[in-house]
Amino acid sequence: xxxYMAKKGxxxxxxxxxxxxxxxxxxxxxxxxxxxxxxxxxxxTPHVDCGDHVIIINCKDAVLTGHKLVQKKWxxxxxxxxxxxxxxxxxxxxxxxxxxxxxxxxxxIPSNTIGREAMLRLRLFAxxxxxxxxxxxxxxxx
Numbered sequence: 001x002x003x004y005m006a007k008k009g010x011x012x013x014x015x016x017x018x019x020x021x022x023x024x025x026x027x028x029x030x031x032x033x034x035x036x037x038x039x040x041x042x043x044x045t046p047h048v049d050c051g052d053h054v055i056i057i058n059c060k061d062a063v064l065t066g067h068k069l070v071q072k073k074w075x076x077x078x079x080x081x082x083x084x085x086x087x088x089x090x091x092x093x094x095x096x097x098x099x100x101x102x103x104x105x106x107x108x109i110p111s112n113t114i115g116r117e118a119m120l121r122l123r124l125f126a127x128x129x130x131x132x133x134x135x136x137x138x139x140x141x142x
Contacts, residue, residue: 004043004045005045005048006043006044006045006048006050007048008048008049011038011048011049011050013051013052013053013121014052014053014138015052015053015054015055015132015135015136015137015138016035016052016053016054016055016137016138016139016140017055017056017057017130017137017138017139017140018031018032018035018054018055018056018057018140018142019057019058019128019139020056020057020058020059020061020062020101021057021058021061021062021128022061022063023062023063023142024062024063024064024065025062025063025064025100025101025104026104027142028056028062028101028104028142029101029104029105029107029108030108031140031142032054032056032105032122033105033108033109035051035052035054035140036051036052036054036105036109036118036119036121036122037051037109037110037114037118038050038051038052047114048114049114049117049118051118051121052121053121053123053135053137054121054122054123054140055123055124055125055130055132055137056101056122056123056124056125057125057127057128057129057130058125058126058127058128059097059098059100059101059124059125059126060093060097060126060127062093062097062100062101064089064093068089069088069089069090069093070088070089070090072088072089073086073087073088073089074086074087074088074089074092074099074100074103097126098124098125098126101124102119102122102124105119105122106119
């Protein structure tokens with residue numbers, strides 16, 4: 001008996017909804033990364049993108065434990081000399097909670113073509129409403 005290897009055309013993609021309200025940001029991001037990569041499937045193949053679509057709702061209600069809210073910083077560079085911008089996570093969670101979740105998930109996805117395609121299947125919403133009811137997403141319990 002040989003090992004099953006999935007092919008790109010044979011992959012069936014489902015839609016899942018994860019509710020981040022009251023849950024740690026990193027735990028939600030880790031579960032989303034597993035779903036996006038397809039590691040929860042018995043037909044997982046490392047060199048084939050076999051992940052599912054993930055919708056994360058209530059990003060604004062995700063929790064950062066410990067002192068991460070005031071100590072953790074998001075750094076980005078504008079491209080100009082000396083223009084390193086820092087934003088604390090309490091400001092980031094108040095203004096752009098979807099960006100904080102996106103950064104967390106992106107750090108858990110590989111930095112290659114498969115990872116970039118997986119990030120395109122991630123949908124983030126600050127509130128509890130999303131516009132993907134037509135896809136009939138299933139709730140994913142953590």
